[in-house]
Each structure stands twice: as structure tokens, then as C-alpha cells.
Amino acid sequence: MECLEKLTWNNYTREELERISINSPDEKSEEMVYRNWDQIAKPIDGMGKFETLTAQIGAIMHTDQIDISKKAVIIMCADNGIVEEGISQSGQEVTLAVAKSMGKKQSSVGRMAETAGVETIPVDIGIASKEKIKGVLDRKIRCGTKNFKKEPAMTEEETIRAITAGIDLVYCCKEKGIKILATGEMGIGNTTTSSAVTAALLQCKADEVTGRGAGLSDGGLLRKQHVITEAIRNYDLYRADALTVLKTVGGFDIAGLAGVCMGGAIYHVPIVLDGVISMAAALVAEKILPGTRAYLLPSHKGKEPAVSLLLKELKMEPVIDGNLALGEGTGAVMMFGLLDMAMNVYNSRVVFSDIQIEQYQRF
Ligand SMILES: O=C(O)c1ccc[n+]([C@@H]2O[C@H](COP(=O)([O-])O)[C@@H](O)[C@H]2O)c1
Numbered sequence: 001m002e003c004l005e006k007l008t009w010n011n012y013t014r015e016e017l018e019r020i021s022i023n024s025p026d027e028k029s030e031e032m033v034y035r036n037w038d039q040i041a042k043p044i045d046g047m048g049k050f051e052t053l054t055a056q057i058g059a060i061m062h063t064d065q066i067d068i069s070k071k072a073v074i075i076m077c078a079d080n081g082i083v084e085e086g087i088s089q090s091g092q093e094v095t096l097a098v099a100k101s102m103g104k105k106q107s108s109v110g111r112m113a114e115t116a117g118v119e120t121i122p123v124d125i126g127i128a129s130k131e132k133i134k135g136v137l138d139r140k141i142r143c144g145t146k147n148f149k150k151e152p153a154m155t156e157e158e159t160i161r162a163i164t165a166g167i168d169l170v171y172c173c174k175e176k177g178i179k180i181l182a183t184g185e186m187g188i189g190n191t192t193t194s195s196a197v198t199a200a201l202l203q204c205k206a207d208e209v210t211g212r213g214a215g216l217s218d219g220g221l222l223r224k225q226h227v228i229t230e231a232i233r234n235y236d237l238y239r240a241d242a243l244t245v246l247k248t249v250g251g252f253d254i255a256g257l258a259g260v261c262m263g264g265a266i267y268h269v270p271i272v273l274d275g276v277i278s279m280a281a282a283l284v285a286e287k288i289l290p291g292t293r294a295y296l297l298p299s300h301k302g303k304e305p306a307v308s309l310l311l312k313e314l315k316m317e318p319v320i321d322g323n324l325a326l327g328e329g330t331g332a333v334m335m336f337g338l339l340d341m342a343m344n345v346y347n348s349r350v351v352f353s354d355i356q357i358e359q360y361q362r363f
């Protein structure tokens with residue numbers, strides 16, 4: 001646990017961060033996982049997407065002897081200055097309240113994690129309060145971002161510190177014996193920042209990617225779309241690089257989660273993505289460190305409109321299509337439950353000879 005108590009890394013400069021190179025996952029291990037699945041007494045490809053996902057996990061871990069028994073969800077909690085513009089149904093105080101509940105393992109993700117046997121790691125990366133929260137790791141960069149309608153949300157130095165915190169947490173979790181991680185977040189206003197980042201990076205219109213978030217009136221939705229459109233125009237974001245987009249209209253939570261994605265790629269830890277905020281962070285990570293995508297697994301196709309475009313861009317096909325819009329890492333933790341079932345089949349090694357049947361051959 002000690003490693004998790006404080007940041008163990010120095011911060012990067014932009015140049016140092018961009019110079020990190022990501023290796024591809026191990027194709028031999030991937031092939032071996034597929035071969036093992038074929039030996040199990042079941043129809044060929046019977047486990048569908050779970051065969052692909054577990055082969056990806058094997059490739060990331062460089063083994064076909066897959067162990068994902070120890071799992072955790074890293075939940076980046078932060079506030080967003082843009083909330084001043086009336087783009088969320090909820091007030092900023094909700095971020096602190098839910099983070100406190102997470103510290104007691106009582107929020108939605110806490111209950112789901114209890115069912116799935118997953119550790120929750122809530123992180124204060126920028127909640128708008130000076131309060132130390134029990135059960136929540138302190139990686140606060142600042143008490144909330146600036147209102148991006150008026151000025152960039154973060155400085156470049158703050159953005160890179162948040163990314164570094166995410167990378168560092170993956171390292172600490174790996175040291176602790178955690179084999180696979182999920183991403184989660186809590187932050188009122190973060191569907192606005194995620195939609196803005198997505199629109200800028202995918203060069204699409206705000207109304208294509210902007211939804212009602214945690215529940216928003218028709219008027220609120222129009223305001224949200226307008227704020228994003230104006231920011232893209234005023235900061236010329238269709239022509240900006242990913243780090244600039246992130247610092248201008250993103251948030252500490254998205255930056256921290258982009259760091260978690262990068263950490264997965266650097267330390268060979270599979271990262272299961274949650275909803276729209278996690279996916280926007282994944283896109284940022286892939287743009288800054290190409291190749292990161294291969295270390296990321298989708299979990300669910302959520303309700304926010306940006307999700308479809310993000311999934312297409314990241315070339316991901318999630319298993320769960322639940323219209324979820326909860327965040328906190330709930331969809332990713334749900335996916336852990338399904339992966340555990342798939343792994344139980346895989347590791348049981350009940351092969352064709354066990355049931356006195358000749359193994360099917362692929363044709
Ligand atoms: O994960 C998602 O896809 C998702 C979709 C809609 C809302 N949320 C959660 O709702 C909060 C953001 O909603 P909003 O309307 O304040 O931007 C934030 O705490 C997210 O965890 C999350």
C-alpha cells in the first residue's frame with residue numbers, strides 16, 4: 001500500500017512524455033491463448049468476443065497462463081470549472097459527496113466491486129475542496145479546473161502532472177500484485193469536457209458528440225453544445241495536438257485516466273475502459289503515445305453519443321450494450337465479472353479428451 005500513498009515519480013516534460021515508445025503486445029502468447037481455447041470442449045469460437053479479449057490479455061501479459069485474480073478500479077475524481085456555465089444538472093458539491101461515499105465503499109461502484117471481488121481505488125486528482133477525504137488517495141493537482149469558456153482549463157504543467165499521477169498509479173498497483181485494472185471517474189461536468197475533447201480530436205460537430213450526461217434539460221443541452229462549439233472555434237482546436245486539446249478543454253480526471261491508459265501500455269497491465277470519459281481519455285493517450293490502444297479493453301457501449309464515435313476510432317467492440325450512463329467505473333467492473341466467468345472456463349481446461357470426443361479442427 002505504501003507505494004500508493006504518494007507519487008513516486010518525477011514529472012515528465014512534454015518532450016520526455018512524447019518520447020516514450022510503446023511496444024506491441026506479444027503475438028505468440030495471443031496465438032497460444034487462441035489454441036488453448038480451441039482445445040476446450042466447446043464449439044470453435046464458442047466464447048466469441050471473450051476469446052479475443054482473453055487473447056489480448058495474454059498478449060499484454062506475455063503469457064497464456066492468464067491470472068486476473070487480483071483486480072482494481074482506479075477512480076479519478078475531479079471538478080470542472082465549466083460547470084459555472086450551467087452545463088450539468090448537478091452542482092459541483094456532488095463530486096465531493098460521491099467521493100466521500102466512494103471512500104466508504106458505498107457508492108454504486110463500491111457495491112458492484114464488492115460483488116465482483118474488486119478493489120476500489122478512489123483518487124482525489126482535483127476535487128474543488130481542501131478537505132482530506134477518508135479512503136481516497138490524495139493526488140490533488142488543484143481544487144478544480146478553470147472555466148474553459150474564459151481560459152484554458154489547465155496549464156500544460158498541471159496536465160502532465162495529472163498524466164504522470166495516472167502512470168504512477170499503474171506502477172504502484174502492479175507492485176502490489178494487481179493483474180488487471182479498470183478506469184473510473186467522478187466529476188460533475190466531465191461529460192462536457194469529454195465531449196469537447198472528442199469533438200476536437202475527431203474533428204466533428206459538438207451536437208454529434210454531446211448528450212445529457214447525468215441528466216440535463218433541453219435548454220441545458222443546447223447550452224452545453226454551444227459552449228463546446230465556441231471553445232473549439234476560439235481556441236482553434238481542430239488544428240491542435242492532443243495535449244493542447246486536453247489542457248484547454250479537458251480535466252484533471254481525463255488527464256489522470258489518460259495516464260492510467262499510458263501506464264497500462266508502459267507496464268503491460270491490461271486496462272478495462274468504462275464509459276465516455278474513460279474512452280475520451282483513451283483517445284488522448286493513443287494520440288500522445290501511439291500503440292497504447294493495444295493495451296486497452298472495452299467494457300460497455302454507454303448512452304452518451306460520443307461513445308459510438310470513440311469506439312469506432314479506437315476500433316473496439318464492447319460486450320455489454322446496457323445504455324449505462326453512471327460512470328465511476330461501474331461498466332468496467334461489470335465486465336470484470338464476465339471476464340472472471342470466461343477465465344474460469346479457460347483455466348478449467350476441460351478439453352475434448354476429457355469427454356471422450358475428438359478435438360474439432362478449424363477449417
Ligand atoms: O460513464 C459515462 O458514460 C457517463 C455518462 C453520463 C454521466 N456520467 C457520470 O455523471 C457525471 C457527469 O455528468 P455531467 O452531466 O455532470 O457532465 C460524472 O460523475 C460521470 O461519472 C458518466
Ligand SMILES: Cc1cc2nc[nH]c2cc1C
Nearest residue numbers: 090094098214326327328
Ligand atoms: C449522484 C451522482 C452519482 C454519480 N456517480 C457518478 N456520477 C454521478 C453523478 C451524480 C449526480
